Amino acid sequence: MWLGCLGGIVIRMSILLKGLVIIAGDFGNGKTEVAINLAVHQKAAGRKVSVADLDLVNPYFRTREARRLLAALGIELVMPDPQYLQADLPIFNPRVTGLMRDPSRLTLLDAGGGDAGVTVLAALADALPHDSVRMLLVVNPLRPYSSTPEACLERCRKIEKAAKLAVTGIIGNANLLEDTVLEHVLAGHEFARSLSQRMGRPLEFITVPASLLEAARPHQFSCPVLPIYRQLVPPWRKPEPLTVPGGAA
């Protein structure tokens, strides 16, 4: 757990999520890597966790690529039948609606990119527990069309309209993959904090690449930090061993 200090008040700085949490955001902002790492992080914190791969848009680099890791860690992954895993078809597994009604566990819905990616949520509107569902917007300001607050607000409005749900919080995910340096993390935190204030929605957490955790530790952040151990890597790289502060996942 990290502690932060705002205006002399010490605040609790761990990520606490429960119920149904939708991970949304514009195309390529890092939703899936965040969802995988968040699932493992929350599992290590003692929660029962499920992940639903709702990406009906992307053909590659989806949550299902991490199915073996998640299974090994006891995290349920809901995805299309194995015979359709590599299809670019909008396949929806009805098991997702069952998970939505189970308040005893954390269920992460990894939606596809942009407004097209969350359109499926509108179809689930009747099944969603509207009083408790949270939809978190992943923002990487080092992406085209996410580099200004105005652009993020426009995308957020489109996502909300397509999903027929309101965004309830922000996830700051500033990174350039392996080229990320501490300055990107610090500037990304400021960007996400500013966007959060402008939108009037809380900054739930920011991400920091695992390799920069020690360098980032002396800095004050206004929100919790999720370490990112890259899992969605090309075939010539190995996924980073996934651990969490305070214990192995």
Added chain:
Amino acid sequence: MSKVLMKGNEAIGEAAIRAGALNYFAYPITPQSEVAEYLSRRMPEVGGHFLQGESEVAVSYMIFGAAGCGERVFTTSSSPGISLMSEGISYIIGAECPAVFVNIMRGGPGLGGILPSQADYLQATRGVGHGDCRLLVLAPASVQEAVEMVMTAFPLAEKYRNPVMVLGDGLIGQMMEPVEFPDNLKSAPSNKDDWATNGMDTRGRKTRNLVKSLFLDPVELNEHNLKIKRKYEQMEREEVRFEGYNQDGAYRALIVSFGTMSRVCRTAIDIMKADGLEVAMIRPQTLFPYPLQAVRDAAWKKGCQAVFSIEMNMGQMVEDVRLAVQGRCPVHWYGKCGGEVPTPEEVVETVRAVVQ
């Protein structure tokens, strides 16, 4: 300019815009549809044109029309889509028009699958259309290189008045990498007044230009083909590009690999090096013209016992590797096609099975 994080397909679209190509016609197909998605948003912002054709056949003739008018124009597609475009590509080559085609390859034959592949090597380098057709083919291994090759493709197409193809596999289109768009690769379009149907008033001349691939006189058609052949020979003299890896010292085996497959091979070479086995690599960056001499020199180097062509297909580039090596040492092939990308460990095992 500072780096941004982009998906290969987005970066390819942006690179074309930075190169001054503001005419894009396409038909969506996985795994490259994000190019069209990105440009449907981006082209209106820069005053460009994006028109989705009713099919790839239609798109190829939209490209022909715009190129014949002297406009910088390009399209992107994936394997089955390129097959449909092959008639138009042949017409464009016959009419000597510059254009850029990007093929983000998926597995075949037929509909195949949507995962990465390099199975269009022979199509791109040998059989892109009917008649004596050749494309200048560039093969990027990273998103950054895809950006640079797309930006370079337009002046190359204009230099030869011949289409250029950027041939990437599905990973090039789908993976995210940090990229920048080098200002020094921006180029002004060449003067096309001597041949393009860009309007007599535009070029201030009284003579009409005619863009065509029809030559009914057999002598004239033969001369036309000889002229095109001379362009291919010039490409072979002036445009061969390749990159070497771990070539400086002595080595016992040579890998030849292109595109993202070469990045897997790099990792494999690093593993073998750490284990005391030196292996070099030649990565062709142009597939036509092919770096025959570079592969030959590397294969014939003293101490090199075997050559391996590692590809995401059933053995296509290996034909060029064999041509280069001329039987001086054994040439082996290893690859997969269907979406599974050979792993570094499989490449190590392949080399170790031959070179102890």
